[in-house]
Amino acid sequence: MRSLRSSLILLGLLASPVLAAVPAGFQETVYTSPALTPITGMAWAPDGSGRLFFTQKNGKVLVATMRDGALVTQGTALVTSEFATETVYTNSEGGLLGIAFDPNYAINRYVYLFLSATSAKQQIVRYTDANGAGTARTVLVDNLPTAGQNHVGGAIGLGPDGKLYWAIGDLGNGTGVNADLTSTASKVSRANLDGTPANDNPFNDGVGPNSEYIWARGFRNPFTFTFQPGTGRLWVNSVGTNYEQVFLTNVRDHAGYNAYENNQPASFITPVIKYRTNGTDTRGLTASGAVRSGGTVTFTTTADHGFRKGEKITVAGVANAGFNGDFYVASVPSPTVWTATQTGPDASSGGGTAVTQNLGGSITGGIFYDSTLFPDGYRGNFFFGDYNSGRLVRATLAADNTVNTVDAWASGFSQTVDVDVGPDGALYTVGVTSRSVTRILPTAAGQKLIVSALNVTLVEGGRSVFTVRLAEAPTEEFRVSVARASGDADLTVAEGAEFTFTPANWNQLQRVVLTAAEDADATQDRAAFTVSAPGLSPETVQAVAIDDNSARLVLPSQELVVDEGGTATFTVVLSSRPQRNTSVTVARTGGDTDVTVSIGATLTFTPANWDTAQTVTVAAAGDADTAQDSATLTLAIPGGDARTVSITVQDTTPVAPTIVSTPPTSAVVGTPYRYEVVAEGRPSPSFSLTSSVQGPGINATNGVLLWTPTEAGTVDLQVTASNGEAPDSVQSFQVAVTAAPQDGGTEPDGGTTQPEEDSSGCGCGAGPSGALAWLGGLWMLRRRRARGG
Incomplete structure (x- = not known):
């Protein structure tokens, strides 16, 4: 039977953890940390950040980060940061037990936790992930059952329908078993993402005695579950008394506990994977119970066998030794008949035994391999761990999604509690008190x-x-x-x-x-x-x-500018009338902590006021630096729409100007010269110009210096940027003006080229215009002729 062994206190860093045994063609990397104990679960953030979240039994959520293809370490220790800390009840199997991410996490940043709050109640709690820190803690579902002992559950996840699911066991005392619909113990439950019961839950009887949350029932200790990618089907791993069981679960299903375990009658669901708790099953074969025909062997047992499709069976002692060996169950025509595939001539025999695998005694977390690093044959495989044996088990699936094979795949993973697939395509596993997380990947994947x-x-x-x-x-x-x-x-x-x-x-x-x-x-x-x-x-x-035609958030803009030390506002309405009161959370989920929501962190829209604008006030605290702060606010309807607003903070601290541009230092007679001076400062600087010749001018506002040189030589220029803050920024430089290139003796056109006009209209001496331009051109013509042009 499963135990978290919470009484263990381990100190120090595992310098050299014992390596587990992985299959040929695979290798492992072990990351150690004294913080990784006692661990109850892990999950990768689905935002591409490469962050791995761990739940500690004692209430902490820790985060490790992948960088350049590996988790970040300092020396030999895995680097972790703290996301949140919960006050939890840790007796027996209680504590912080599960974590899940919102299907719209990339926008709303919602993280959900399953925890034992006290000896008398458990909770589903939501956080908003703000730059790696858990904020805006909200209890979504309160007063979930516990007896303060074991079998308190811990499974939590988001379904393909966008609903929140969790599972609780029988509390170690038979609570909620069999036909009991008044308690969420021994059940899989389902809620809207705001924590309210889903209206279409199968046993929702309104004011009646049933719990409106119940979705499926009959589970002894469903410590973990996972939704299958592609199908969206829920696979529940239930720790057993006599059998460890995996159920493919649908709405209204009954797994039969505590009346049945791997012997459920027709009106109940049966496990798709099972194994004897801490042992094996042995079944005798009848005297004529081994018949091979057309490559299929039919075995008949002397008693109900309880075998499941895909289960590995060792047959021994058959009179015809050609029937002996390891087989995967291909079908189960009846409680005493099972078939397998075996090549060989048609034959009949009997006697002997059929024995199941010994895989362990406490099934833990499972995951489907939905990445591309492993060989193609691993895609869609189901992996799970066993706490007692330290094994990782691999199940392959047939085209019809039934189990094809079940094998012990790797071993030596002490007290394994969870398995997940990383963004690098590797398989990760963690133990309760191992103080380590192990990464498994192929030794030579090939380029892909x-x-x-x-x-x-x-x-x-x-x-x-x-x-x-x-x-x-x-x-x-x-x-x-x-x-x-x-x-x-x-x-x-x-x-x-x-x-x-x-x-x-x-x-x-x-x-x-x-x-x-x-x-x-x-x-x-x-x-x-x-x-x-x-x-x-x-x-x-x-x-x-996930189709959702509920009310949407309507904002006038998704950008907002706030002066440092000041506030700014924006408004929010809904796009349509909601069916019930709808709360909207507004939280900073990224950027500078100087930005806060001072008014309107929670908005409530009702069927009566849904189209009345509500105001959110954003404050930007003053700081000592001169940098321009920024932040991201997320507005979210739990279980519904979410929007982000980009905040830019205008720093109002005066800053003396600095010219940051580089001037061109060459020019040609008769060709317009242009230099756009760029200067930083607060307030924005204005510009002035000093020149050693007549003609150059600068736009005082935009800093554009314009000039058409009239003769070759060196010109001294000095640009000054000023904004009332000392000192001014001065840039002095020289421009080497060269004569215009010769055109092979062809008489020039008398200066038809006009200098570039100053588009600002400031009249700052950018160049002559009209009759002056013509005269300037005539003067240039005479000068060029005098030089032999």
């Missing part, structure tokens, strides 16, 4: 495009991110293109349609941002995007948009 996710979900009106990198350093540049190959035009590439990998940046994550336009229909939009580069195999990313 590493796409972080082949199936992505985004919210209509929102954005989703996947990343691309190369598998190994190239010898040449690779130009990568991302384009929609088929599907709805509402789904487009917003950022990252093209980028280039070089020998210097091949292992850096390149973000591709998809966006889903809002539309009026209620149909999910789907599209396929091709990621390609010349000379490499292309990859296809399938995208689906």
Whole structure:
């Protein structure tokens, strides 16, 4: 039975963790840190930032970051930062147990936590990720059941319908089992993203005794679950008394606990993967219970076998030894009959035994491999861990999504509690008290495009991110293109349609941002995007948009300028009448901490005031520097629309001017000379000019210096920028003026070329005009003739 062993207190850094055993063709890297204990889960942020979030049993959320293809370390220790800290109840299996990200996280920055708040209640809590710090803590669902002991759950995730799911076990005392619909114990529950029960939950009886949150039931200890990419199906890993079980779960399903475990009758769901807790099952074969025909062996057992499709069975002791060996269950025609594939002549025999694998005794986190680094045969595989045995188990799936094979894939991962796939395509696993996270990847993948996710979900009106990198350093540049190959035009590439990998940046994550336009229909939009580069195999990313025709946020602009030390405002309304009161959170999610929301951090729109503008006031604190601060505000309806506003802070501290431009230092007689002087300062500087000759002039406002030289020589110029702050900025330089090139004796045209006019109309001596220009041209003609032109 599973235990987090929270009483263990481990100190210090594991300098040389014992390496686990991974299959041939794979290697591992172990990152250690004294902070990684006790760990209950991990998840990669889905924004392309390369950040890995860890949940500590004691209430902390820690974050590690990938840079240049590897997690950042200092010396031998993994570098982590603290995202948030919760006060939690840690007795037995309680604590901070689960983490999940909003489907529109790329915009609204919402992070969800499952935790044991006290000995009497558990909670779902939401944070806003602001520059890597958890802010705007909000309890979404309160008073979830616990007895302060074990089987308190911890699974949490966002479904393909955009709803929030979580799971709780029987609290170690049989709460909520069998037909009990009054408690969310022993259940998978489902809510809107604002924490309210989803109206279409199957047992929602309004004012009746049922819990409106219940979505599926009959689970002893569903510590982890995961949604399958592409299908959106929910796979629940339930820790058992006699059997560890994985259920492919749908709405209203009943897994049978505590009446059944791997022996569920027809009206219940049965596990798609199971194994005996800390042991094996042995079944005898009947005297004629081994029959091979056409490459298929049919085995008949003397009692119900409980085997599942894809399960690995060792057959031994059959009278005809040609029937002995390891088999994967191909089908289960009846409780006492199972089949497998075996080459060989048709034959009959019997006797002997069929024995299951010993995989462990406490199933933990699972994940589907949805990346491209591993060999193609690994795509879509389901990996999960076992806490007791330290094994990682690999399950392959058939074309009909049934389990094809189940094997112990790797071992030696002490107290493994969670598994995930990183943006680098590697498999990551973490143990409760191992003080380490392990990265598993092929020893020689060969050059290929590493796409972080082949199936992505985004919210209509929102954005989703996947990343691309190369598998190994190239010898040449690779130009990568991302384009929609088929599907709805509402789904487009917003950022990252093209980028280039070089020998210097091949292992850096390149973000591709998809966006889903809002539309009026209620149909999910789907599209396929091709990621390609010349000379490499292309990859296809399938995208689906969660359709949401609820009210949208309407802003006058998504940019706002605020004076330092001052405030500025913008307004918000909804696009349509909501069905119920709708809250909008406004929070800084990026940029300088000097920017705050002083009024309107939470707005409430009702069916009566939805179209009445509400005001958000943004304040920018003064600071000692002269830099121009900036920040990003995110406005979000929990479970609905989200928008960002870019804030620019105008620093009002006076700054003396500095000329930062470089003048041209050569000119030609009769050809206009132009120099645009650029100066920084606050307030904006004005310009003046001193010249050793007549003619040059400067626009006092925009700093454009214009002049048409009339004779060869050296001209001294001095530009001054001033704004009332000492000192002025002075730039002195010389311009070497040369004679105009000869045209081979052809008589010149008398100066028809006009000097460039000063577009400002300031009359600052930029050049002659009208009759003066004609006279100047005649004077130049005579001078050139006198020189032999």
